[in-house]
Amino acid sequence: MRRNTTQLALLGLGLAGAGTAAVVAQQASGPVARYEMRAETMSGFGGGQGGAGAAMAMAMGGTPKAQHALWLDLGSTRAAADGKPKADHFMPTGAKLGKSVALKTPAALPREPGTTEFQRPKGRMLIFWGCGEHAPKGQPVVIDFTKLAAGQVPPGLFTSAVPMDRWVSPASSKTYGRWPSDDGKAAKPDTSLIGAHRVAGNYSPEMSFQLSKDFMAPLNATNSAQPSGATLVRWGPVPGATGYYAMIIGGKQAPKGQDMKDIVWWTSSATREFGGGLSDWLAPATVARLVTAKTVLSPQTTTCTVPAEVKAAAPDFMFGTLHAYGPEESFAYPPKPADPKAKWALEWTARIRHRSTTGFLVGMEGFGMGAEQADVPEQPQCKPKKKGFGGLLGGAIGGALGVPVAGDGC
Numbered sequence: 001m002r003r004n005t006t007q008l009a010l011l012g013l014g015l016a017g018a019g020t021a022a023v024v025a026q027q028a029s030g031p032v033a034r035y036e037m038r039a040e041t042m043s044g045f046g047g048g049q050g051g052a053g054a055a056m057a058m059a060m061g062g063t064p065k066a067q068h069a070l071w072l073d074l075g076s077t078r079a080a081a082d083g084k085p086k087a088d089h090f091m092p093t094g095a096k097l098g099k100s101v102a103l104k105t106p107a108a109l110p111r112e113p114g115t116t117e118f119q120r121p122k123g124r125m126l127i128f129w130g131c132g133e134h135a136p137k138g139q140p141v142v143i144d145f146t147k148l149a150a151g152q153v154p155p156g157l158f159t160s161a162v163p164m165d166r167w168v169s170p171a172s173s174k175t176y177g178r179w180p181s182d183d184g185k186a187a188k189p190d191t192s193l194i195g196a197h198r199v200a201g202n203y204s205p206e207m208s209f210q211l212s213k214d215f216m217a218p219l220n221a222t223n224s225a226q227p228s229g230a231t232l233v234r235w236g237p238v239p240g241a242t243g244y245y246a247m248i249i250g251g252k253q254a255p256k257g258q259d260m261k262d263i264v265w266w267t268s269s270a271t272r273e274f275g276g277g278l279s280d281w282l283a284p285a286t287v288a289r290l291v292t293a294k295t296v297l298s299p300q301t302t303t304c305t306v307p308a309e310v311k312a313a314a315p316d317f318m319f320g321t322l323h324a325y326g327p328e329e330s331f332a333y334p335p336k337p338a339d340p341k342a343k344w345a346l347e348w349t350a351r352i353r354h355r356s357t358t359g360f361l362v363g364m365e366g367f368g369m370g371a372e373q374a375d376v377p378e379q380p381q382c383k384p385k386k387k388g389f390g391g392l393l394g395g396a397i398g399g400a401l402g403v404p405v406a407g408d409g410c
Contacts, residue, residue: 030346031332033076033204036168037352038281039193040069043218044358045319066218068187071180074103075173076204087177087201094192097185103177103201106170122146126313128266129274131297131304133230140264140313141272162276162295163286175203191215193352205347209331216240216326219358223320229308231362233320236302238356241324242287243296245269245278246304248321248362250314264314268304270294279323281353287325296325311362318362326354 043066074087088100126140170176180186194214199207221235233246246268252261267274273295282290290296297304311318330351337344 027341028344028346031349032078032346033074033207033348034168034173035075035199035204035207035348035350036073037350038071039215039352039354040071040281041216041218041356042067042069042358043356044221044360065189067189068191068215070187070191070193072101072103072178073168074177074199074201074204075168076175076201077173078203079175080201080203082202085175085177085201085203087199087204089179090198090200092192092195092197094195096188096191101179101185102181102183103179103199104181104183105175105177123261123263125263125265127274128264128307128310128313129268129272130270130307131268132307133226133228133305135307135309139307139309161271161273161293162278162290164277165280165283177201199350205333207331207333207348207350209329209350211329211352213240213327213329213352213354216324216354216356219322219324219356221320221322221358221360223306223360223362225363226305226308229311231306231311231318232303233306233322233360234303235322235358237299238324238326240326240354241299241356242282242284242327243291243299243325244301244322245296245325246320246322247274247279248306248310248314248318250310250318250362251316252314253316262313264310264318266306266310268297279321281355282325283353284325284328306362320360320362322358322360324356326356328353 072089080086085105087103089103090100091097122145124145125143127143128135128140130136130139166172168176192214193211196210197208217238219235219238221233223231223233226232235244248264248266250264250266252264265274267278269278271294273293277286278295287296291298328351330349332349333347334345
Protein backbone atom coordinates (compact mmCIF):
# COMPACT_ATOMS: atom_id res chain seq x y z
CA MET A 1 0.00 0.00 0.00
CA ARG A 2 1.28 3.47 -0.94
CA ARG A 3 1.36 5.58 2.22
CA ASN A 4 2.47 8.88 0.67
CA THR A 5 -0.42 9.30 -1.77
CA THR A 6 -0.78 12.95 -2.74
CA GLN A 7 -3.98 14.70 -3.69
CA LEU A 8 -3.52 16.91 -6.71
CA ALA A 9 -5.20 20.21 -7.32
CA LEU A 10 -6.21 19.52 -10.92
CA LEU A 11 -8.04 22.87 -11.23
CA GLY A 12 -11.18 21.48 -12.78
CA LEU A 13 -9.46 19.54 -15.54
CA GLY A 14 -11.46 16.58 -14.30
CA LEU A 15 -9.18 13.82 -15.51
CA ALA A 16 -11.57 13.34 -18.41
CA GLY A 17 -10.58 10.53 -20.75
CA ALA A 18 -7.49 8.38 -20.49
CA GLY A 19 -5.39 11.44 -19.72
CA THR A 20 -5.79 15.16 -19.10
CA ALA A 21 -4.34 18.40 -20.38
CA ALA A 22 -2.26 18.56 -17.20
CA VAL A 23 -0.96 15.07 -17.85
CA VAL A 24 0.01 15.80 -21.46
CA ALA A 25 1.82 19.00 -20.52
CA GLN A 26 3.98 17.05 -18.09
CA GLN A 27 5.02 14.41 -20.70
CA ALA A 28 3.12 11.82 -18.76
CA SER A 29 2.41 8.17 -19.36
CA GLY A 30 -0.49 6.18 -18.00
CA PRO A 31 -2.41 6.00 -15.85
CA VAL A 32 -2.45 2.24 -15.50
CA ALA A 33 -5.83 2.44 -13.77
CA ARG A 34 -8.64 4.98 -13.54
CA TYR A 35 -11.25 5.04 -10.80
CA GLU A 36 -14.43 7.06 -10.90
CA MET A 37 -17.12 7.68 -8.30
CA ARG A 38 -20.45 9.42 -8.91
CA ALA A 39 -22.47 10.46 -5.88
CA GLU A 40 -26.04 11.67 -6.22
CA THR A 41 -28.75 12.81 -3.84
CA MET A 42 -32.14 12.05 -5.38
CA SER A 43 -35.47 13.43 -4.25
CA GLY A 44 -38.93 13.73 -5.69
CA PHE A 45 -40.32 11.59 -8.49
CA GLY A 46 -38.46 9.80 -11.22
CA GLY A 47 -34.93 10.11 -9.85
CA GLY A 48 -32.76 7.06 -10.62
CA GLN A 49 -33.93 4.58 -8.01
CA GLY A 50 -37.07 6.44 -6.97
CA GLY A 51 -39.66 5.18 -9.46
CA ALA A 52 -41.51 2.43 -7.60
CA GLY A 53 -40.93 3.95 -4.18
CA ALA A 54 -42.14 7.32 -5.41
CA ALA A 55 -45.32 5.80 -6.81
CA MET A 56 -45.95 3.96 -3.53
CA ALA A 57 -45.42 7.10 -1.46
CA MET A 58 -47.73 9.08 -3.69
CA ALA A 59 -50.45 6.42 -3.42
CA MET A 60 -50.16 6.67 0.38
CA GLY A 61 -50.57 10.42 0.29
CA GLY A 62 -46.92 11.20 0.99
CA THR A 63 -43.83 12.08 -1.01
CA PRO A 64 -40.73 9.97 -1.55
CA LYS A 65 -37.82 10.31 0.84
CA ALA A 66 -34.53 11.67 -0.46
CA GLN A 67 -32.08 8.89 -1.29
CA HIS A 68 -28.34 8.61 -1.82
CA ALA A 69 -27.00 6.79 -4.86
CA LEU A 70 -23.40 5.86 -5.59
CA TRP A 71 -21.82 4.49 -8.76
CA LEU A 72 -18.26 3.12 -8.85
CA ASP A 73 -16.21 2.26 -11.96
CA LEU A 74 -12.67 0.86 -12.12
CA GLY A 75 -10.82 0.52 -15.41
CA SER A 76 -7.31 -0.84 -15.91
CA THR A 77 -4.89 -1.52 -18.73
CA ARG A 78 -3.90 -4.76 -16.98
CA ALA A 79 -5.48 -8.19 -16.87
CA ALA A 80 -5.75 -10.37 -13.78
CA ALA A 81 -2.85 -12.83 -13.72
CA ASP A 82 -5.11 -15.79 -12.98
CA GLY A 83 -7.81 -14.64 -15.39
CA LYS A 84 -10.23 -14.01 -12.51
CA PRO A 85 -10.57 -10.24 -11.95
CA LYS A 86 -11.20 -9.18 -8.37
CA ALA A 87 -11.32 -5.73 -6.78
CA ASP A 88 -12.83 -4.17 -3.67
CA HIS A 89 -13.49 -0.66 -2.42
CA PHE A 90 -12.87 -0.36 1.34
CA MET A 91 -14.89 2.54 2.76
CA PRO A 92 -15.08 4.47 6.04
CA THR A 93 -17.57 3.18 8.61
CA GLY A 94 -19.88 6.13 7.92
CA ALA A 95 -20.66 4.67 4.51
CA LYS A 96 -22.58 1.85 6.27
CA LEU A 97 -21.79 -0.56 3.45
CA GLY A 98 -19.79 -3.07 5.42
CA LYS A 99 -16.05 -3.59 5.28
CA SER A 100 -16.00 -3.24 1.50
CA VAL A 101 -18.04 -3.46 -1.68
CA ALA A 102 -16.92 -5.75 -4.49
CA LEU A 103 -16.29 -4.19 -7.90
CA LYS A 104 -17.69 -6.92 -10.12
CA THR A 105 -16.42 -7.52 -13.63
CA PRO A 106 -19.49 -8.12 -15.81
CA ALA A 107 -19.65 -11.43 -17.62
CA ALA A 108 -19.58 -11.04 -21.39
CA LEU A 109 -22.91 -12.22 -22.74
CA PRO A 110 -23.33 -12.94 -26.47
CA ARG A 111 -26.02 -10.92 -28.16
CA GLU A 112 -28.88 -12.97 -29.44
CA PRO A 113 -29.53 -12.07 -33.08
CA GLY A 114 -32.98 -10.86 -34.03
CA THR A 115 -34.20 -10.22 -30.49
CA THR A 116 -34.27 -6.42 -30.63
CA GLU A 117 -36.86 -4.52 -32.58
CA PHE A 118 -37.01 -0.77 -33.08
CA GLN A 119 -40.20 1.12 -33.74
CA ARG A 120 -39.85 4.45 -35.45
CA PRO A 121 -41.65 7.13 -33.43
CA LYS A 122 -44.47 9.04 -35.04
CA GLY A 123 -45.53 12.61 -34.62
CA ARG A 124 -43.34 15.54 -33.69
CA MET A 125 -41.03 16.88 -31.02
CA LEU A 126 -41.38 20.53 -30.02
CA ILE A 127 -38.33 22.09 -28.37
CA PHE A 128 -38.48 25.18 -26.14
CA TRP A 129 -35.78 26.77 -23.99
CA GLY A 130 -35.23 29.61 -21.55
CA CYS A 131 -36.93 31.01 -18.44
CA GLY A 132 -39.72 33.53 -18.93
CA GLU A 133 -43.48 34.06 -19.02
CA HIS A 134 -43.61 33.50 -22.78
CA ALA A 135 -41.41 31.76 -25.34
CA PRO A 136 -39.61 34.23 -27.59
CA LYS A 137 -39.97 34.39 -31.34
CA GLY A 138 -38.42 31.43 -33.13
CA GLN A 139 -39.69 28.84 -30.66
CA PRO A 140 -40.47 26.05 -30.69
CA VAL A 141 -38.11 24.19 -32.98
CA VAL A 142 -40.26 21.45 -34.50
CA ILE A 143 -38.79 18.04 -35.32
CA ASP A 144 -40.95 15.88 -37.56
CA PHE A 145 -39.94 12.26 -36.87
CA THR A 146 -41.03 11.19 -40.33
CA LYS A 147 -38.68 13.69 -41.97
CA LEU A 148 -35.95 12.90 -39.46
CA ALA A 149 -36.11 9.21 -40.36
CA ALA A 150 -35.67 10.23 -43.99
CA GLY A 151 -32.44 12.04 -43.09
CA GLN A 152 -33.81 15.60 -42.96
CA VAL A 153 -32.13 16.79 -39.75
CA PRO A 154 -32.87 20.41 -38.75
CA PRO A 155 -29.75 22.61 -38.87
CA GLY A 156 -28.14 23.33 -35.51
CA LEU A 157 -29.99 20.48 -33.83
CA PHE A 158 -26.91 19.01 -32.16
CA THR A 159 -24.45 20.87 -29.98
CA SER A 160 -20.80 20.42 -29.09
CA ALA A 161 -20.79 23.23 -26.52
CA VAL A 162 -21.61 20.85 -23.68
CA PRO A 163 -18.98 18.09 -23.54
CA MET A 164 -19.85 14.43 -23.09
CA ASP A 165 -17.40 13.04 -20.55
CA ARG A 166 -15.59 9.79 -21.34
CA TRP A 167 -16.30 7.75 -18.25
CA VAL A 168 -14.53 4.52 -17.41
CA SER A 169 -16.26 1.70 -19.26
CA PRO A 170 -15.61 -1.86 -20.48
CA ALA A 171 -14.85 -0.42 -23.92
CA SER A 172 -12.10 1.86 -22.57
CA SER A 173 -10.51 -0.74 -20.27
CA LYS A 174 -8.70 -4.03 -20.63
CA THR A 175 -10.29 -5.04 -17.32
CA TYR A 176 -13.30 -3.33 -15.83
CA GLY A 177 -15.17 -3.56 -12.51
CA ARG A 178 -18.24 -1.78 -11.20
CA TRP A 179 -20.64 -1.36 -8.32
CA PRO A 180 -23.61 -1.55 -7.60
CA SER A 181 -23.66 -5.23 -8.39
CA ASP A 182 -25.59 -8.28 -7.26
CA ASP A 183 -24.43 -8.08 -3.62
CA GLY A 184 -27.70 -6.61 -2.39
CA LYS A 185 -25.98 -3.49 -1.04
CA ALA A 186 -26.99 0.08 -1.81
CA ALA A 187 -26.18 3.54 -0.47
CA LYS A 188 -28.56 4.63 2.29
CA PRO A 189 -30.10 8.03 3.09
CA ASP A 190 -27.58 8.39 5.94
CA THR A 191 -24.55 7.05 4.05
CA SER A 192 -21.53 9.33 4.41
CA LEU A 193 -18.47 9.32 2.15
CA ILE A 194 -16.15 11.44 4.28
CA GLY A 195 -12.99 9.67 5.38
CA ALA A 196 -10.34 7.26 4.11
CA HIS A 197 -10.98 5.13 1.02
CA ARG A 198 -8.93 2.31 -0.42
CA VAL A 199 -9.34 0.39 -3.67
CA ALA A 200 -7.42 -2.88 -4.05
CA GLY A 201 -7.57 -5.61 -6.67
CA ASN A 202 -5.55 -8.07 -8.73
CA TYR A 203 -5.58 -6.09 -11.98
CA SER A 204 -4.82 -2.53 -10.86
CA PRO A 205 -2.41 -0.67 -8.55
CA GLU A 206 -3.68 -0.17 -5.01
CA MET A 207 -5.22 3.26 -4.42
CA SER A 208 -5.85 5.24 -1.26
CA PHE A 209 -7.36 8.70 -0.89
CA GLN A 210 -9.22 10.84 1.61
CA LEU A 211 -12.61 12.36 0.75
CA SER A 212 -13.68 15.61 2.39
CA LYS A 213 -16.91 16.20 0.42
CA ASP A 214 -20.10 14.33 1.30
CA PHE A 215 -23.37 13.77 -0.52
CA MET A 216 -25.09 17.03 -1.39
CA ALA A 217 -28.25 18.18 0.36
CA PRO A 218 -31.52 17.25 -1.37
CA LEU A 219 -33.29 19.65 -3.71
CA ASN A 220 -36.68 20.88 -2.54
CA ALA A 221 -38.66 22.08 -5.58
CA THR A 222 -42.22 23.37 -5.95
CA ASN A 223 -44.15 24.58 -8.97
CA SER A 224 -47.22 26.77 -9.34
CA ALA A 225 -49.38 27.96 -12.23
CA GLN A 226 -49.26 31.68 -13.06
CA PRO A 227 -52.12 33.85 -14.42
CA SER A 228 -50.34 34.00 -17.78
CA GLY A 229 -50.42 30.23 -18.13
CA ALA A 230 -46.72 29.99 -17.30
CA THR A 231 -45.38 27.76 -14.51
CA LEU A 232 -43.13 29.13 -11.77
CA VAL A 233 -40.60 26.59 -10.47
CA ARG A 234 -38.92 27.39 -7.13
CA TRP A 235 -36.24 25.53 -5.19
CA GLY A 236 -34.17 26.01 -2.10
CA PRO A 237 -30.44 26.70 -2.54
CA VAL A 238 -28.19 23.65 -2.17
CA PRO A 239 -24.86 24.27 -0.36
CA GLY A 240 -21.91 23.61 -2.65
CA ALA A 241 -23.96 23.78 -5.85
CA THR A 242 -22.01 25.14 -8.83
CA GLY A 243 -25.10 25.69 -11.00
CA TYR A 244 -28.62 24.47 -11.79
CA TYR A 245 -30.27 23.02 -14.88
CA ALA A 246 -33.95 22.17 -15.32
CA MET A 247 -35.78 20.30 -18.04
CA ILE A 248 -39.38 19.29 -18.64
CA ILE A 249 -40.75 16.56 -20.86
CA GLY A 250 -44.41 16.77 -21.78
CA GLY A 251 -46.81 15.50 -24.34
CA LYS A 252 -50.04 15.79 -26.26
CA GLN A 253 -51.91 12.57 -26.82
CA ALA A 254 -53.24 11.73 -30.26
CA PRO A 255 -57.00 11.03 -30.48
CA LYS A 256 -58.52 7.60 -29.87
CA GLY A 257 -55.59 6.22 -27.90
CA GLN A 258 -53.14 6.41 -30.78
CA ASP A 259 -49.42 7.14 -30.41
CA MET A 260 -48.37 10.43 -28.84
CA LYS A 261 -49.03 13.27 -31.26
CA ASP A 262 -46.45 15.68 -29.88
CA ILE A 263 -43.53 15.28 -27.47
CA VAL A 264 -42.55 18.57 -25.86
CA TRP A 265 -39.10 19.25 -24.43
CA TRP A 266 -38.16 22.41 -22.52
CA THR A 267 -34.87 23.31 -20.83
CA SER A 268 -33.86 26.20 -18.60
CA SER A 269 -30.93 27.12 -20.84
CA ALA A 270 -31.09 30.69 -22.14
CA THR A 271 -29.25 29.53 -25.22
CA ARG A 272 -30.24 26.89 -27.73
CA GLU A 273 -28.22 24.19 -26.04
CA PHE A 274 -29.64 20.86 -24.97
CA GLY A 275 -28.54 17.27 -24.67
CA GLY A 276 -24.82 16.62 -24.55
CA GLY A 277 -23.58 16.28 -20.99
CA LEU A 278 -26.23 18.47 -19.35
CA SER A 279 -27.85 15.42 -17.76
CA ASP A 280 -24.50 14.08 -16.59
CA TRP A 281 -22.13 14.83 -13.71
CA LEU A 282 -20.36 17.97 -14.95
CA ALA A 283 -16.98 19.20 -13.72
CA PRO A 284 -17.08 22.50 -11.77
CA ALA A 285 -14.93 24.22 -14.40
CA THR A 286 -17.33 23.13 -17.14
CA VAL A 287 -20.32 24.35 -15.14
CA ALA A 288 -18.64 27.73 -14.54
CA ARG A 289 -18.16 28.14 -18.29
CA LEU A 290 -21.77 27.15 -18.99
CA VAL A 291 -23.04 29.59 -16.34
CA THR A 292 -21.14 32.38 -18.10
CA ALA A 293 -22.70 31.28 -21.40
CA LYS A 294 -26.16 31.24 -19.72
CA THR A 295 -26.61 27.59 -20.59
CA VAL A 296 -26.68 26.67 -16.87
CA LEU A 297 -28.37 28.76 -14.18
CA SER A 298 -26.06 30.38 -11.64
CA PRO A 299 -25.61 28.98 -8.09
CA GLN A 300 -27.54 32.00 -6.79
CA THR A 301 -30.64 31.27 -8.90
CA THR A 302 -33.63 29.74 -7.10
CA THR A 303 -36.49 30.29 -9.56
CA CYS A 304 -37.26 29.75 -13.22
CA THR A 305 -40.50 30.43 -15.08
CA VAL A 306 -41.53 27.87 -17.70
CA PRO A 307 -43.18 29.71 -20.63
CA ALA A 308 -46.94 29.43 -21.04
CA GLU A 309 -46.50 28.03 -24.53
CA VAL A 310 -44.84 24.90 -23.09
CA LYS A 311 -47.92 23.99 -21.06
CA ALA A 312 -50.19 24.81 -23.99
CA ALA A 313 -48.20 22.45 -26.22
CA ALA A 314 -48.20 19.66 -23.62
CA PRO A 315 -51.68 19.66 -22.06
CA ASP A 316 -51.73 15.95 -21.16
CA PHE A 317 -48.65 15.60 -18.97
CA MET A 318 -45.48 17.43 -17.91
CA PHE A 319 -42.69 15.91 -15.84
CA GLY A 320 -39.74 17.99 -14.67
CA THR A 321 -36.18 17.28 -13.57
CA LEU A 322 -33.88 19.70 -11.78
CA HIS A 323 -30.12 19.14 -11.35
CA ALA A 324 -27.80 20.91 -8.93
CA TYR A 325 -24.26 20.28 -10.12
CA GLY A 326 -21.75 19.91 -7.31
CA PRO A 327 -18.08 19.68 -6.37
CA GLU A 328 -15.34 17.32 -7.50
CA GLU A 329 -12.34 15.81 -5.76
CA SER A 330 -9.46 14.41 -7.83
CA PHE A 331 -6.41 12.35 -6.89
CA ALA A 332 -3.41 10.79 -8.61
CA TYR A 333 -0.30 8.79 -7.80
CA PRO A 334 2.60 9.42 -7.93
CA PRO A 335 2.68 13.17 -7.35
CA LYS A 336 3.36 15.43 -10.29
CA PRO A 337 7.14 16.07 -10.58
CA ALA A 338 8.29 19.57 -9.71
CA ASP A 339 10.51 19.59 -12.80
CA PRO A 340 8.22 20.18 -15.83
CA LYS A 341 10.75 18.31 -18.00
CA ALA A 342 10.58 15.18 -15.88
CA LYS A 343 8.40 12.34 -17.10
CA TRP A 344 5.27 11.71 -15.05
CA ALA A 345 4.62 7.95 -14.95
CA LEU A 346 1.10 7.81 -13.54
CA GLU A 347 0.03 4.61 -11.81
CA TRP A 348 -3.55 5.64 -11.07
CA THR A 349 -6.04 8.47 -10.99
CA ALA A 350 -9.30 8.74 -9.06
CA ARG A 351 -12.09 11.28 -8.94
CA ILE A 352 -15.53 11.76 -7.45
CA ARG A 353 -18.23 14.08 -8.71
CA HIS A 354 -21.42 15.11 -6.97
CA ARG A 355 -24.87 16.30 -7.92
CA SER A 356 -28.34 16.60 -6.41
CA THR A 357 -31.42 15.82 -8.50
CA THR A 358 -35.17 16.06 -8.01
CA GLY A 359 -38.16 15.18 -10.14
CA PHE A 360 -41.56 16.88 -10.04
CA LEU A 361 -44.95 16.67 -11.68
CA VAL A 362 -45.90 19.99 -13.25
CA GLY A 363 -49.33 21.10 -12.09
CA MET A 364 -49.09 19.77 -8.54
CA GLU A 365 -48.95 23.21 -6.96
CA GLY A 366 -46.91 23.67 -3.81
CA PHE A 367 -45.75 20.08 -3.97
CA GLY A 368 -42.27 20.06 -2.46
CA MET A 369 -39.75 17.27 -2.75
CA GLY A 370 -36.85 17.52 -0.40
CA ALA A 371 -35.45 16.19 2.84
CA GLU A 372 -38.57 16.34 5.04
CA GLN A 373 -40.44 13.48 3.41
CA ALA A 374 -42.23 10.27 4.22
CA ASP A 375 -40.28 7.04 4.49
CA VAL A 376 -40.59 4.62 1.58
CA PRO A 377 -38.87 1.27 1.02
CA GLU A 378 -35.42 1.65 -0.45
CA GLN A 379 -35.13 0.56 -4.05
CA PRO A 380 -32.16 -1.39 -5.41
CA GLN A 381 -29.78 0.73 -7.38
CA CYS A 382 -29.11 0.20 -11.02
CA LYS A 383 -26.67 1.98 -13.23
CA PRO A 384 -28.30 4.07 -15.94
CA LYS A 385 -27.18 3.07 -19.39
CA LYS A 386 -25.98 5.78 -21.70
CA LYS A 387 -28.21 6.89 -24.52
CA GLY A 388 -26.93 7.78 -27.95
CA PHE A 389 -27.05 11.39 -29.19
CA GLY A 390 -27.18 12.67 -25.60
CA GLY A 391 -30.13 11.71 -23.45
CA LEU A 392 -33.84 11.57 -24.04
CA LEU A 393 -33.82 13.55 -27.27
CA GLY A 394 -31.24 11.12 -28.57
CA GLY A 395 -33.55 8.21 -27.80
CA ALA A 396 -36.29 9.71 -29.92
CA ILE A 397 -33.91 10.64 -32.72
CA GLY A 398 -32.15 7.30 -32.59
CA GLY A 399 -35.47 5.52 -32.82
CA ALA A 400 -36.56 7.69 -35.71
CA LEU A 401 -33.40 6.83 -37.60
CA GLY A 402 -33.55 3.17 -36.64
CA VAL A 403 -30.38 3.44 -34.57
CA PRO A 404 -30.14 1.13 -31.53
CA VAL A 405 -30.35 3.23 -28.36
CA ALA A 406 -29.94 1.89 -24.81
CA GLY A 407 -32.68 2.45 -22.27
CA ASP A 408 -32.51 3.38 -18.62
CA GLY A 409 -32.90 -0.12 -17.27
CA CYS A 410 -30.38 -2.16 -15.34
